[in-house]
Amino acid sequence: MGLVKARAAGNGAAFDAAPEDAPRLDHPDAVQRRRAVQALAGDADCVDKLVTLLRVEKESLVRQAAFLLLASLNSREAARGVSVLLSDADAALRNGALETLAAMPDHAGPLLASLGQDEDADVRIFAVLLAAELQDPAAADWLVALAAHETDANVCSNLAEALGGTGRIEAAAALTAIGTRFAGDPFLGFAVETALQRLREA
Amino acid sequence: MATSPPPGVLPGAKAVRISAEDVTVFCDFFYKKTGISMDASRRYFIDRRLEDRIAANECRSFREYLALVKFQPGGSEMQALINEMTVNETYFFREDYQFTCLTKRMLDEIAVHKIAGRDRIRIWSAPCSTGEEPYSIAISILENWSRASDFDIEIMASDIDTRALGRARNGIYQARALHRVSQRIRDTYFRQIDADNWQVVKDLRDSVDFGVINVCDPAQMARVRGIDVIFCRNLLIYFDDLSRRQTAEHFFDALNPGGFVALGHSESMSRISGIFLPRKFPEALVHQRPLT
Structure with a gap:
């Protein structure tokens, strides 16, 4: 007993573990499902399989592995697949999707236009949050454009915060327009004024 | 001229x-x-x-x-x-409160799930640079863990810098690397080879298994399994968010259930991944793969 050298002990050193067979995605054990997710790297249908899995998977351990693999793919197909999850009823899943899209800005940015036209206001809110995460001039332009016609108060309150973070003076007009559109809403009035203040201080 | x-x-x-x-x-x-x-x-x-x-x-x-x-x-x-x-500047017993945590807390918890006399405990130092960390771990265990003789304990150490690994295997250090080493420990585990250089004694050098591992490489990391404690200090600060998350996933897979990860004092696993449990011991905050 005591300190021994793994390789000298001839016991299958930890650096030389044998390859493991990939389990099935519907394995009852979450650790095994997670391994199945990791084994999808390089699979031609990887995105479809991961997005399908994420719609039903409840274990955070497995979800995180799936989102991480999607983020590492960093492709247009992966971004499109993940963006579909922004409309899911599960808030944790939507947040995971948002974080994953933010990790692939080159492919997530072009999706903003279609996300901003979604009938579901929650999807438009996530699109606004995504644009704020991307910190890209094109995303800031998109925020200004959406603010010009957005009619949902919740989307507009998120827009106000995001526009305030752009530091762009042209966002002031868009913010003022929101304030005018919701003149009777004290919360939005506060949100707009706070954002304008941030722009003035930028 | x-x-x-x-x-x-x-x-x-x-x-x-x-x-x-x-x-x-x-x-x-x-x-x-x-x-x-x-x-x-x-x-x-x-x-x-x-x-x-x-x-x-x-x-x-x-x-x-x-x-x-x-x-x-x-x-x-x-x-x-x-x-x-790569940067290889370090010294013996750097951030030694984590080694205290290892011998006072983590190893005892790990031993609960092992059978004395049969099971092995595996500790991995990554990146190990020129070897100061894995040798410090080995000395800490020999000096401070009362159950060290109950188990076979394997210390693995890896880096992507082969030149640093060569120096680690030789185990020769200048005085500045030993400035936190007491005279007694120096006398026990080192031999002075000239005015400014000490070498780790052969038995201790032979107890550490050095190898090249890139923690970002999925193929290499798939070969690393069955670890009980990972020391990965001041490496993730050089990675971007995606690489940090991937490395955290690799560590999860490499660890046995209940195994621990110790990061550097400026690093936080909770900002990287939610798959580990934070464990606040009196000596240090470490991160644990859940038992189930």
């Missing part, structure tokens, strides 16, 4: 200048290979080392050198480049 070429430039060779675009291309390439996010603002550091490697290979341009690194069979120049670009 003849003048000497600058360091790294062969006599008669024209020094290759590195442009800002070259640095960007290099940083992108190096990141994809190692997961290490080089900050382009460290131009002087990067330029000097690239110029040295370009001169050593007698390449006429950065592009020619990059092609050599990418396509050379065997990858020896890629390894030389990694050796140049």
Whole structure:
């Protein structure tokens, strides 16, 4: 007993573990499902399989592995697949999707236009949050454009915060327009004024 | 009067200048290979080392050198480049409160799920640089864990820098690396070989298994399993978010259920991944793979 050298002990050193067979995605054990997710790297249908899995998977351990693999793919197909999850009823899943899209800005940015036209206001809110995460001039332009016609108060309150973070003076007009559109809403009035203040201080 | 070429430039060779675009291309390439996010603002550091490697290979341009690194069979120049670009400054018993936590808390918890006399405990130091950390772990266990003789304890140590690994295996250190080592420990585990150099005694050197592992490489990490404690300190600060998350996942897979990860004092697993449980011990905050 005591300190021994793994390789000298001839016991299958930890650096030389044998390859493991990939389990099935519907394995009852979450650790095994997670391994199945990791084994999808390089699979031609990887995105479809991961997005399908994420719609039903409840274990955070497995979800995180799936989102991480999607983020590492960093492709247009992966971004499109993940963006579909922004409309899911599960808030944790939507947040995971948002974080994953933010990790692939080159492919997530072009999706903003279609996300901003979604009938579901929650999807438009996530699109606004995504644009704020991307910190890209094109995303800031998109925020200004959406603010010009957005009619949902919740989307507009998120827009106000995001526009305030752009530091762009042209966002002031868009913010003022929101304030005018919701003149009777004290919360939005506060949100707009706070954002304008941030722009003035930028 | 003849003048000497600058360091790294062969006599008669024209020094290759590195442009800002070259640095960007290099940083992108190096990141994809190692997961290490080089900050382009460290131009002087990067330029000097690239110029040295370009001169050593007698390449006429950065592009020619990059092609050599990418396509050379065997990858020896890629390894030389990694050796140049990585930082290996450390010393014995650095952030030793984590070693105290290891011998006072973590090992006892791990031992609960092991059978004395049969099971092994595996500890991994990554990156181990020139060996100060794994040897400090070994000494801490021998000195401070009362159950050390109940189990076979394997200490694995890895780095992507083969030159550092060579120095780690030799176990020869200058006095400044030993400034936190007491005289008694020095007398027990080191032998002085000249005025300013000490060597770790052979038995201790032989107890650590050194190897090359890139923690960002899924294929290499798939070979690392059955670990009980990982020390990964001050490495993730060089990675970008995605590489950090991938490395956290690799560590999860490498650990046995209930195993621990110890990060550097400025690093936080909770900001990287939610798959570990934070464990606040009196000595240190560490991160545990859940038992179930």
